Amino acid sequence: MLFHSSIRKELARSFGATLVVLITVVMTMTLIRTLGEAGRGVFNPSDVMIIMGYIVLSQLPIILALCLFIAVLSVLTRMFRDSEMVIWFGSGRGLTSLIRPLFRFAWPILIVIGALAFLILPWAEGRIADMKDRFDKRGDIARMEPGQFQESATGDRVFFIEKDASTTQAGSNVFIATQKDNKETVTSARSGQLKELYGEKFLVLENGQRLEKVAGKPELTVASFSTYGVQVDAPDPSARSFVASGAKGTMELVADPNKAHLAELSWRAGLALAAINFVLIGLAAAGVNPRVGRAANLGFAFGAFIVYFNLLILGKSWIETSQVHFGVYLLALHGGALALALLWLAKRHNNWVFQLPGRARRKPCAAKVAP
Incomplete structure (x- = not known):
């Protein structure tokens, strides 16, 4: 139609x-x-x-x-x-x-x-x-952002690094805070570089110091180093555990x-x-x-x-x-x-019309005519 x-x-x-x-x-x-x-x-x-x-x-x-x-x-x-x-x-x-x-x-x-x-x-x-x-679940390398504090995939490590403008594999003013096995560690270095050692990714630090403190003990261990390697976490390839x-x-x-x-x-x-x-x-x-x-x-x-x-x-x-x-x-x-x-x-x-029950209808009144 x-x-x-x-x-x-x-x-x-x-x-x-x-x-x-x-x-x-x-x-x-x-x-x-x-x-x-x-x-x-x-x-x-x-x-x-x-x-x-x-x-x-x-x-x-x-x-x-x-x-x-x-x-x-x-x-x-x-x-x-x-x-x-x-x-x-x-x-x-x-x-x-x-x-x-x-x-x-x-x-x-x-x-x-x-x-x-x-x-x-x-x-x-x-x-x-x-x-x-x-x-x-991305790895620590992917998490590193210049000028920002970033948490590792496992949640037990915090990174800070200022990457060098000339390369993405090196940076300066590196800061790493780690808390694992009742032990708190703070590591700082003037520079750092990503390298592959023994088939694993490492962040090799140069000219820095390492502070270590065990929970519940007042002692604080301070050590200086010229070269120090920190293993970085790789990406987690596992599937989602919860759907x-x-x-x-x-x-x-x-x-x-x-x-x-x-x-x-x-x-x-x-x-x-x-x-x-x-x-x-x-x-x-x-x-x-x-x-x-x-x-x-x-x-x-x-x-x-x-x-x-x-x-x-x-x-x-x-x-x-x-x-x-x-x-x-x-x-x-x-x-x-x-x-x-x-x-x-x-x-x-x-065209149904619904009215409330009990509602009175008004009847029109006839107009009175004057005699």
């Missing part, structure tokens, strides 16, 4: 424009947050753009659901405002007859949201966790349905179910009211979206702490939202 085709084309234009705007906003916010985390040593600064791409990819199901909701609500509201819906209603078609063209437009987006939620999201979370873990539930595959979660896995499944399933409900809520809420302006429906869209997804986050924590059962939560939240949307849609389709 020509009317259905025009609705789908307008929905596509609105969806595309909204998607570009939201992707730009999310990428900007993600870039700022990722740069801050890289400055604190959580990520490798050279991997900022890759990490940002993974984070945006993991947030894409939420972005697509919001874009779909805004597109449905804005297009139908525009049709009410321009009296196009009057023509549609005058042809004998009701509001519920728009469900079919809306879902004909939305079904590819809903499939993409489901694929992102169940397949791509855990993959992106796993890549982010791998990059964090790999950066955290968060968000980085596990969907089939792995289903195979082991513990509390944490069920909580993560409720989040992934909730992303797909919420997108379906948003199509019906957008249809039921579409309309125009000259008294509140054009931005009222957009404000409602953002408000309903925030409330819905906050309930998704709360439900995830409730399931993980055994405050609510997995099936009960899905039925209560998503089934309740679906029932509310269908009831709202039926009310508008059939």
Whole structure:
């Protein structure tokens, strides 16, 4: 039908424009947050753009659901405002007859949201966790930054070095503080150079001194040296010892349905179910009211979206702490939202008028005529 085709084309234009705007906003916010985390040593600064791409990819199901909701609500509201819906209603078609063209437009987006939620999201979370873990397990050589105090991979040693501008294998004013086996050692030297001895990496110090103190004893040992070698830790090639539930595959979660896995499944399933409900809520809420302006429906869209997804986050924590059962939560939240949307849609389709019980109706009084 020509009317259905025009609705789908307008929905596509609105969806595309909204998607570009939201992707730009999310990428900007993600870039700022990722740069801050890289400055604190959580990520490798050279991997900022890759990490940002993974984070945006993991947030894409939420972005697509919001874009779909805004597109449905804005297009139908525009049709009410321009009296196009009057023509549609005058042809004998009701509001519920728009469900079919809306879902004909939305079904590819809903499939993409489901694929992102169940397949791509855990993959992106796993890549982010791998990059964090790999950066955290880097060797002492990679950790050394000129003019900065850096902690070793094992956490028992602190380095400070001023690298020579002419080479990356040598530096000056080296400081090393070590605490191991109830022994505290402070080593300082005028210069240092990285060398490979006996198949291991060593930091060879020249012209310095070494202070050693045993815990619980007042004695302090001071020794000067012309050459002293300190072995540096190599990168840890081992895999991650802990894998968060968000980085596990969907089939792995289903195979082991513990509390944490069920909580993560409720989040992934909730992303797909919420997108379906948003199509019906957008249809039921579409309309125009000259008294509140054009931005009222957009404000409602953002408000309903925030409330819905906050309930998704709360439900995830409730399931993980055994405050609510997995099936009960899905039925209560998503089934309740679906029932509310269908009831709202039926009310508008059939022009039902609900009145408070016991409310008295005022009867018009006949005007008295003077004799």
